[in-house]
Amino acid sequence: MCGGLLLGSGASALNVRVLVASAPQLTVRVAAPAPAPGGLSVPGAPAAAPLPAQAWTVGVTGAQLTLNGQTTGSATLYLPPSAGSVVDIAGKTYRGGVQLRAEGGAVQGINVVDLEDYLRGVVPAEMPASWPAAAVQAQAVIARTYVTARINPATPFDTCATDACQVYGGVAAEKPQSDAAVAATRAQVVAFGGKAASTFFSSDNGGFTASSAEVWGKDLPYLTAKADPFSAGGPRARWQLEVPLGRVQEAAGNAGVRVGALKSVTVTRVSESGRPLEITFVGATGSGKLTGASAGGFVRALGAPATRVTLAGLNPLVLSGSGSGHGVGLSQYGALGLANAGYSHLHVLGFYYPGTQLATLTGRAGAGDALMAVAALPVLPLEQVWAAAQLAARPGSVQ
Structure with a gap:
């Protein structure tokens, strides 16, 4: 781990800032055996009394953070990410670095992590990594799209680690299959009108997608109501x-x-x-x-x-x-059905977000020129989908 805790804040291009913990006191551990020269220190502390490199207890007094009981004189501390770095925040291990903030009498622990490494802890937490590659790859793309649309340097953090945003389990959640799906789709996002699309998803739409207008009163042309014969095999199908x-x-x-x-x-x-x-x-x-x-x-x-x-x-x-969840956008059990029928992750995305494009991230996430369109996502005629669904439902088909 290069460097120590620094006063200040910020995240570099294509880093995601994830709120992973908030409490009156947090414990932070890093893998480095010792802080770099001039790194970890408490302002005003004697030079002969360096703080431990392995673990820090971070608290808050008034509007300022404390390190191991000593006031830092600042409301923020930042340990930047470096290649291969990991950090423990409140007992969980995450790739990257950490930003700490005093907020409302509590310490916010914000994992600052490379976008692709972040997805390694998201995708298997949202979909079983053992599912067919096309389904897991589709989940990787929509997870990347979801957080890309939320990266905003003007806010204290971009997203959270719970299902209020999208679930992020850090290193403990990572699986080889989902790692492969993230790598295979690197930088791919779903775009509409030159911006990251709203890639809502739910577990099982019960055989018919819901429109964004009927659920939230917001009409998006690629989030429409239509029959989905593949989303019928989930545990809450009926x-x-x-x-x-x-x-x-x-x-x-x-x-x-x-x-x-x-x-x-x-x-x-x-x-x-x-x-x-x-x-x-x-x-x-x-x-x-x-x-x-x-x-x-x-x-x-x-x-x-x-x-x-x-x-x-x-x-x-x-x-x-029938179904589970709001039903807008991608149905995870529908993606499973489409993957079992032999469709690629691009077909899955094209079916659930018709009229959108596949794009790649080319610059700073959240910036206006961050996306480069590659091609329109394929749209499956509904008749073809129904035929494939019937074929997949025959005895002996892969489930």
């Missing part, structure tokens, strides 16, 4: 949920429905993808409706794994559904 009336009443109230004691809850309008666009509530004091994204939010509030559902009864309210 499910049923029974919800007691009391919980239904509570969820309706939380959504702003005020109709008194409920007498019926019915889906009165559905989207093209078969998801509720309007749910009507009849109660003792009147009736009310939830529409658009609010209708889907009510379904999720009942504990449903997805919103492609039908409703029946009232006490309990029976939800019969």
Whole structure:
């Protein structure tokens, strides 16, 4: 590890800054046997009392960080990444370096890591590395695209390590198969209009992709509703949920429905993808409706794994559904089905993000000239997809 902890901040081109920990106190360890001359030190400390090279306890006093109990006089510390460097932050090992920030009485641990090394800890955390190469390669490209669109030097960090962003497990998550998928797709991203596309994905769309407009009220031309015959083999391809009336009443109230004691809850309008666009509530004091994204939010509030559902009864309210997740963009089980049918990762991407292009990163991520278009992604005619799905479903096909 070259260098020590430095006052300041910053990340170089194609580095990603990932918030991996936040606590009143963090332990940071590095692999270097000793700090470089003039490196790790606490401002104002005697020159004869260097800090340990292997482990630092980082705390916060007021708006300043402390190192092993001594005030640094700064709100930030930065250990830059170098070739092959690793760092432990709060007990987990990550490639690259670390930036530490005092924020709201806590220490933020931000892993500063090369984009491709970052993906090595993301892809197997989001999709089984043992799946066919085409599926894992597609996941690598959309993960790279997702974070490329979020790199912003003006913010304290670019992304987080949980499913609120995309899951990042660091070195412990890495697998040879997913490493190979990251390497095989190096620098590849999905682009639209010269920018990184919004590559949303979910586990299983239940046989029909949802549009971004119906789920979030944001209409993107490449995130549309269409049949997906490959996304039908997941563990939640079909499910049923029974919800007691009391919980239904509570969820309706939380959504702003005020109709008194409920007498019926019915889906009165559905989207093209078969998801509720309007749910009507009849109660003792009147009736009310939830529409658009609010209708889907009510379904999720009942504990449903997805919103492609039908409703029946009232006490309990029976939800019969298919799939898992929001259903927008790539379906991971659909990607598995397409890969098993022999399609490449480019076909997978072209199917789930029609009208987009394959591009490569050429400059500083987040900059306007960072992408260079390579070619339009292939679009599969739906008839061809259905035929391939039927073939893949025959006895003896690879699953």
